[in-house]
Amino acid sequence: MQPIIDFVPYTGWVYPNETVFEWSILIAVYPYLTGLVAGAFTVSSLYQVFGFERLKPVAHMALLTSLSFMIFVPTPLLLHLGHPERAFNSTITPHLTSAMAMFGFFASFYVALLILEGWFAYRPFIVDQAQKRTGLLGKFYGLLTLGSHDVSENAMRYDRKWIFALAVIGIPAAHGLHGYVGFMYGSLKSREWWSSDLMPVIFLFSAIISGVSLLAVLYVVSCKLRKIAVDLGCLKGLAYTIWAFIMVALVLEGLEFANIVYKGREGVDMIMQYVTGPLLIPYFILQFAVGAIAPFLWLSYMIWRGTSGRALVIGVTTCACLVLFSVFMMRWNVVIGGQEISKTGKGLMSYQLHWGGKEGALVAVLLTMAPLGVLYILTRLFPPWSDDATHAHS
């Protein structure tokens, strides 16, 4: 049986209470999921608000992806709480100075916005299905029409206004939600590795690249499953987006690290010992070299050479997978890495990842994959394919 308390090995001098590792892999999964939500929403907004027509094939899938992942965002937190049954205490009686207390409000607002925008986007489809289908599914769509069967041009114009407005509000909402997650770490002065003004922005940009990458992968996979050709223009659009944002993300992370090293405050020796020791592979090799710089160079090459066809599909998909991995490593290096450096500035701890248990790797993988299951069901109920005759309006 797993020990009830997870004591971790350590070197140097650490406070006695620090030898119990408090935030597990689940707390790394939480910002990862939130980031995917924000990033996927960015793609939808690029089309709905900024008129990136080439992203049309993924615009609706972006909404569904965002919603599927958002549903699972609270799960790692709930599994982690000592008293999950009291979770709503933070929403019913929020402590206003707490960054964490605001989460329930931000998240609920955003979920409501996503559902509303999705409803407007899919309204013609829902009305159509409600009229065509009978039985349980017919009733389901009938219920979703909320009694409004008007799909006249006038009504559609009105809907489009709403979609636009919601997408505009959604941009600060989605990015605020994720920037706030970064603030939760960046605002803690107890740890030098976290305590940074850049943290929310770094979280935001890594979120965007992860969400866009997720959509690139999902789009290619969906095309393969549906046995249709990949719209290369759309894929290129996604590749450009990843390329542009990865650059900013890299610069910001570089600046952040340079700041810590250059300021050289108390405890910097331990940080240097840490990043050149235990963190060398997860941070420099996996997160930066393999996960960010390699795809950045590969994407640059493909853009420069005007790569097309199969090579583009394989290239962008691989790069997107690498970016998804890199962003997870970033979450890991922040959440786990931050705790591995002692608050004394004189010691290092070493997190032991378990496979089983409530907060083990298996649960973490399941929680990360579960939204894909929900997404699959949602795509069956609300097909997001723009090439489909039953597709919702733009």
Next chain:
Amino acid sequence: MKKEDTKPTLEARRGFLARLAGAATCAGAAVGAATLGAIPAVSAKTEAPPPGDSFPTKDYDWTKHQWGFGVDATKCIGCLRCVEACKNENNVPRNAHQFRTWVERYVHIEGEEEVRIDSQSDPVNIEASGSEKEFRFANRYKDAKVDKAFFVPKLCNHCTHPSCVQVCPTGATYRTKDGVVLIDHGYCIGCRYCVQACPYGARYFNEEEGVSDKCTWCYHRITKGLQPACVEVCPVGARVFGDQKDKQSPISLFIRNNRVQVLKPEMGNAPNVFYVGIDKEVN
């Protein structure tokens, strides 16, 4: 549509837009003012104690006291009776990883640049005590040439601007009017944000109860006129406790008669545990 027909519509629209702009400006100003008002409320510096007069009993008025704690590191002999007394008094888990109070040992060895630091929870010391329920410092430096060595008792600093209280999402942890930071175990959700936020490593998470825990200065004792357990058992008077509102109390005299310092003052937490005789490495 004729031109004259459109004119009133345009005017009406312009008028509407002007009103809208005015309304937006007013709303913006209101939001701005509200934000300005909210900033001090959420900043780390303005933790106000909750209202209320008499707490926790009819005989005790928490507005009449301001507790403080002193540590004279020059007196501490590292006997660890305080640690054991605290574990007994407060039902702290019987292991070598969770403490409400602990003692650190700093040893400078001749020819070594870095100070060696350990506490009673160090595996070598646990081995020496033979149990995770009793604590002692192993005599591991008996053959070394020691330049300088001293002990430093540590505990929750009951900060005036506590990071733990600031980040608690439910307000389960709070600062009382008499200056003690407490946790409502019936309301804590067990998120451990407070454990992360404390710069001093004073908090731990009680897995069995699913809540955070830490030193309360033995609030159940001090509100009855007793001393905290660790102060009570200290054989050398290295731990001092008292009411800062009483100018003749042990803590007031301790602060007045010594040059005291606090841990990690740069954090801005304004601790209420005052130290005498600690060295530059202590944080």
